[in-house]
Amino acid sequence: MAIEIIRVAWRSLRSNKLRSFLTMLGIIIGVMAVILSSAIGLGTKNGVTKSVESLGSNVLTVMRGSAQSRGISQGVGSATTMTADDVQQILDQDPDVAYASPVVTTNAQVVYGSNNTNTSIVGTNDSYAAIRNVTMQQGRYLMAQDVMTASHVAVLGSSVAQTLFGGRNPVGETILIQSIPFEVIGVAAPQGASGLASADDMINIPYTTEMSLLTGNNRISQIVASAKSPDVMYRAQLEIESTLRVAHQLKAGMADDFNILNQTTVLNTLGNITQMLTILLDGISAISLLVGGIGIMNIMLVSVTERTREIGIRKAIGAKKGVILFQFLLESLTLSVAGALLGVAIGGIGALVAGRLMNSGNLFSPVAAGLGVVFSVVIGIVFGVYPARKAANLKPIDALRFE
Amino acid sequence: MSLIEIRDLVREYVIGGQVIRALNGVNLTIERGEFVAIMGPSGSGKSTMMNMIGCLDVPTSGRYVLDGYDVSALSEDQLAELRNQKIGFVFQNFNLLLRMTALENVELPMLYAGVPPRERRDRAMEALERVGLKDRMHNRPNELSGGQQQRVSIARALVNHPVLLLADEPTGALDSRTTEDILGLFEELHEQGNTIVLVTHEPDVGQRAKRIVRFRDGRVEADEWMGADLGTAEDGAAAEETAAGTAEADAPRTGREVARRGD
């Protein structure tokens, strides 16, 4: 008999195709949202982790802080106190720091032949490659010798190399940075897409050269340093802080005129943000599923009223309560399960597309899909019970009299 | 034991605080094999009586025993089973399921009886053949004429071999020629031994039955036997007496008449 009841339920749904589909839509969107939210959450997390890690793990970045001028803050980056000498002191005094490099950044027009581009010129030293995980695609990186002699040499980021040279080998060629000729000594391997400013769209030159030819002063915009291991990140951060306070002659009670950015902290913060994003999306999916369930209940109630006479006939010729209950419950269950499966299909495709767009492999989560389906089944039952009971409890005589 | 025994049956409806007695102390006994017409003016309680006999509704008070089952003692599901096993319904407006073919409609009572699919199909086809509709079994109700639809519903009523065939105004929605067809079918079924109770307000339909029970104001007003094979004079007297006399006198007399009719 169960098979017949399933057929009856199926037939009644099919005879109202459009309505059945619209009823399922809430569940379809809900399940789709569950899958997509987990895909987007996972994709964002992957992307953030990857881009942060591509900039080097264990990295501490010291930025210029705000200068205190008679107790009035001048804003972030307004202090001009960091010099290459600070870097040397950190290296000399701080036992948990492995490498430290000064960074001087400016934007400049770069020309090769008839090609030109505007990119950021990052002046630094030879340690930078170790801190930022720069590997070479062609040629070599900066060496201590280049920095000492302030030579006119440049290491191109991969996308800059592509822009200026196309497929050709740039090593040994001469480019013009603000009309000053530089010899290209190497091209860095791509560091991968990152959500932040691309590490591939820049040129490294010795910071000494950049100071004398491009910025015209001896101030540096950043110090990047790496701790000896992830475990000593925080200790390294404290050491750097106290070294710089002494170097900058800050008295007790005065605020730091620099900020230290800890990679782990950044990673955790971003992790928290993506997690909040995922929770938000999950909440929206849950609400959507709930609304879908209410939609099912609504339509099933309409259906019970419309089919009162049918119920009366069935009861008159011998259908027991349980049979009617089962029939209507099965209809709402079919609606929710079919909706859930369609939602999984559409959500799966969406996750695939998201994976492509976010450059992030497989983002389809079977767990999310399974959860979505299970939740839909529960909703189908919960919201189907009331209409089904209403149908089952109809008195045959009242149901037959219904017009 | 009679097939139907009804004693002091009362059915009240309460509408807006007002009590309406649709049945006001009915006594009625019907034996196996009878062909009874229930007649009476509109509002006299015929349909209410049919619903009682068909176990679609339960009395406010009084006793109804169908084939040995005291109906007032049964649960809703037990009533459903009783309807399924003992009673075949024929309605004025056919009450077929519109989304199903004739064959599937006829299969339905057997579905609820738990008959296996193959047997269900065979028996449904047999029943449709019996009412002369074998060639239309894959048609849906809206592809059939009124008379054909009523034949389908008669096939559906017969398919579980009920002890009682109940028809409420079965020809009410049919033209006179089709009415003749359907009444012929009822007579045929009666001759084959089926018990038939038929509600009608049309005198020429009622004349086809072997016994007419007349209702007025929720009571049995008269109980008459028809046909030349019966002692008409005595029947007439009995009917008059029933009409005039108390309800209690109704039952034993009916029983005696039926017993007499048997020999």
Ligand SMILES: Nc1ncnc2c1ncn2[C@@H]1O[C@H](COP(=O)(O)OP(=O)(O)O)[C@@H](O)[C@H]1O
């Ligand atoms: N469901 C109901 N609710 C209220 N009153 C009803 C209901 N069914 C029947 N009645 C009343 O009971 C009386 C008998 O009705 P019914 O049995 O349908 O008569 P008939 O079939 O002989 O025309 C009428 O007065 C009718 O209005």
Ligand SMILES: [Mg+2]
């Ligand atoms: Mg009526």
